[in-house]
Amino acid sequence: MPDTHPIARKLDGRADATRRRILEAALAEFAEKGLAGARVDEIAARADANKRMIYAYYGSKEDLWLSVLEQAYTAKRDREHALDVQALPPRDAMAKLVSFNLRYTAAHPEFVALLNDENLNRAAHLKRSEEVQALYTPLLDTLRAVLARGEAEGAFRRGVDPMQLYITLVGIGHFYVANSHTLSTIFGSGLTTKKALAAREAHCVDVVLGYLRP
Amino acid sequence: MPDTHPIARKLDGRADATRRRILEAALAEFAEKGLAGARVDEIAARADANKRMIYAYYGSKEDLWLSVLEQAYTAKRDREHALDVQALPPRDAMAKLVSFNLRYTAAHPEFVALLNDENLNRAAHLKRSEEVQALYTPLLDTLRAVLARGEAEGAFRRGVDPMQLYITLVGIGHFYVANSHTLSTIFGSGLTTKKALAAREAHCVDVVLGYLRP
DNA sequence: CCAATAAGTAACCAACCAGTTATTTACATG
DNA sequence: CATGTAAATAACTGGTTGGTTACTTATTGG
Numbered sequence: 001m002p003d004t005h006p007i008a009r010k011l012d013g014r015a016d017a018t019r020r021r022i023l024e025a026a027l028a029e030f031a032e033k034g035l036a037g038a039r040v041d042e043i044a045a046r047a048d049a050n051k052r053m054i055y056a057y058y059g060s061k062e063d064l065w066l067s068v069l070e071q072a073y074t075a076k077r078d079r080e081h082a083l084d085v086q087a088l089p090p091r092d093a094m095a096k097l098v099s100f101n102l103r104y105t106a107a108h109p110e111f112v113a114l115l116n117d118e119n120l121n122r123a124a125h126l127k128r129s130e131e132v133q134a135l136y137t138p139l140l141d142t143l144r145a146v147l148a149r150g151e152a153e154g155a156f157r158r159g160v161d162p163m164q165l166y167i168t169l170v171g172i173g174h175f176y177v178a179n180s181h182t183l184s185t186i187f188g189s190g191l192t193t194k195k196a197l198a199a200r201e202a203h204c205v206d207v208v209l210g211y212l213r214p
Numbered sequence: 215m216p217d218t219h220p221i222a223r224k225l226d227g228r229a230d231a232t233r234r235r236i237l238e239a240a241l242a243e244f245a246e247k248g249l250a251g252a253r254v255d256e257i258a259a260r261a262d263a264n265k266r267m268i269y270a271y272y273g274s275k276e277d278l279w280l281s282v283l284e285q286a287y288t289a290k291r292d293r294e295h296a297l298d299v300q301a302l303p304p305r306d307a308m309a310k311l312v313s314f315n316l317r318y319t320a321a322h323p324e325f326v327a328l329l330n331d332e333n334l335n336r337a338a339h340l341k342r343s344e345e346v347q348a349l350y351t352p353l354l355d356t357l358r359a360v361l362a363r364g365e366a367e368g369a370f371r372r373g374v375d376p377m378q379l380y381i382t383l384v385g386i387g388h389f390y391v392a393n394s395h396t397l398s399t400i401f402g403s404g405l406t407t408k409k410a411l412a413a414r415e416a417h418c419v420d421v422v423l424g425y426l427r428p
Numbered sequence: 429c430c431a432a433t434a435a436g437t438a439a440c441c442a443a444c445c446a447g448t449t450a451t452t453t454a455c456a457t458g
Numbered sequence: 459c460a461t462g463t464a465a466a467t468a469a470c471t472g473g474t475t476g477g478t479t480a481c482t483t484a485t486t487g488g
């Protein structure tokens with residue numbers, strides 16, 4: 001039924017807008033302060049919504065956290081899915097995967113913050129998520145395919161475990177973004193400038209491609 | 215004055231023991247729940263001490279957090295300082311640095327948790343730490359020396375940025391430990407078994423040495 | 429044994445905070 | 459314009475939590 005009742009449409013539209021504002025505000029608040037540090041009142045204020053609506057739409061603070069987390073996963077999954085590297089030679093394809101990951105991570109520190117805090121909570125919320133799909137990561141499949149192709153063509157070394165490489169590939173970007181503040185106390189601030197990010201991107205590509213040489 | 219008043223000694227001894235119990239309890243509580251999620255009452259209970267003593271000895275929850283953080287840094291720094299790799303050939307030395315880092319990280323997930331939470335707080339506490347020494351990391355100096363030696367001997371590729379390599383080396387261990395719970399939802403649990411850690415260690419060494427080949 | 433001081437305790441408090449209740453407002457339709 | 463319903467609001471509540479106050483216990487030199 002694409003043509004639902006106009007009344008429902010209109011009301012849904014307003015309600016949906018509120019839902020979306022709450023979700024966006026929650027993302028910002030949770031990413032900034034973590035689950036325990038975030039304040040429901042503050043989320044309501046940021047969303048310019050009444051606190052009651054948060055409970056009406058999302059049930060509880062923890063349920064809201066899970067919704068935010070699932071949405072963040074979905075957003076990244078969508079971007080990963082849009083990656084098309086199968087036409088590229090293995091080394092170019094791999095370079096693109098590494099670059100994509102670093103750029104996405106740097107552009108979405110909220111995702112990094114959410115992930116860290118969810119791990120602090122032993123992934124308790126994700127584990128009870130019904131959207132198991134949220135955990136599926138297209139990047140892993142793509143990586144596996146590129147790796148297999150590169151091995152077959154002799155472009156990559158043999159015997160590389162896709163899981164290990166995936167964790168390494170994601171980790172070298174994630175750690176840089178997640179710990180930029182403490183790293184800044186060691187190396188001086190300026191790790192998040194365009195120039196510094198470009199240098200990090202080049203290094204990450206170098207590391208992965210350098211390692212994969214036969 | 216090695217022989218201070220016995221009265222002071224005895225009392226200091228009892229006081230120091232309480233201080234230490236509080237610090238240990240705080241480390242456990244903070245690592246488990248983060249700064250915002252940790253409860254001062256719970257720390258007092260874990261330490262089998264009165265809450266008042268926490269404030270007498272450490273001033274406030276945030277000051278206690280900083281003390282815990284500094285102690286964790288100091289502990290790691292001490293272990294890094296005990297590393298002696300200058301007598302080893304560059305590749306062996308580098309392998310030892312990578313192995314050390316992964317093992318230390320895996321053995322001290324509390325340090326990882328503290329670091330993540332401190333970064334969530336934009337390193338606000340470390341930045342106002344008077345023990346600037348806490349930020350100094352011997353591993354970086356050692357890495358720099360090994361890298362220079364390996365380059366000079368032709369064992370490593372040229373032009374590697376020590377900072378980038380340091381971040382990569384630490385990151386590939388840190389991310390694995392910090393995100394083991396969400397990674398487990400993807401790859402199935404069992405990432406922290408002895409076997410899995412040995413596999414990760416081997417991979418990390420392979421990546422760094424593979425990358426550094428000339 | 430007694431004074432002096434350090435260490436430790438129990439009870440308390442005010443601010444905070446997740447979650448609720450009672451009520452009002454907005455809006456499409458008959 | 460009256461009416462039913464979805465959306466939104468203000469005010470409140472009970473438990474929690476960082477921090478404090480007033481008081482007790484332990485230790486030892488004189």
